Amino acid sequence: MPTLFSRIIAREIPADIVYEDEHVVAFRDIDPKAPVHILIVPRQEIAGVAELPDSGDHQHLLNAARRIAEQEGLVDGYRLVINQGPGAGQTVDHLHMHLLGGRPLGWPPG
Ligand code: 5GP
Numbered sequence: 432m433p434t435l436f437s438r439i440i441a442r443e444i445p446a447d448i449v450y451e452d453e454h455v456v457a458f459r460d461i462d463p464k465a466p467v468h469i470l471i472v473p474r475q476e477i478a479g480v481a482e483l484p485d486s487g488d489h490q491h492l493l494n495a496a497r498r499i500a501e502q503e504g505l506v507d508g509y510r511l512v513i514n515q516g517p518g519a520g521q522t523v524d525h526l527h528m529h530l531l532g533g534r535p536l537g538w539p540p541g
Contacts, residue, residue: 434525436472450499454491457499457530466533467503471495477526480515492528505532512540 439446439458446458449469460468473488483489493511500509509532514521 436525454488465531469530471528
């Protein structure tokens with residue numbers, strides 16, 4: 432069964448896609464926690480950080496994040512988050528990086 436995010440990547444489920452290249456697809460979170468809240472997803476189905484192969488599409492997540500942050504005009508800064516496992520709040524078992532910005536971001540996160 433394809434993951435929820437693979438179905439978004441395949442355009443089977445609608446989403447506001449803001450960026451894509453041969454390795455990753457990025458779209459706005461359906462339940463945003465900041466004015467800018469984008470999920471950056473490798474095309475490759477990797478369940479999470481705990482299952483990362485040595486190489487693959489996930490190696491392009493950071494470069495995509497930089498490009499999207501520039502595209503979104505996040506000149507004051509932004510935060511990149513990956514939740515690994517239920518204890519950290521991971522709810523979709525397809526690796527994804529949250530890009531959050533557009534408001535002051537407290538530290539430490541909850
Ligand atoms: P996690 O909790 O696994 O780190 O992040 C999963 C994220 O996916 C959540 O922030 C949630 O709001 C988002 N999400 C869940 N289902 C959908 C969906 O169908 N479309 C979009 N755009 N985001 C979703």
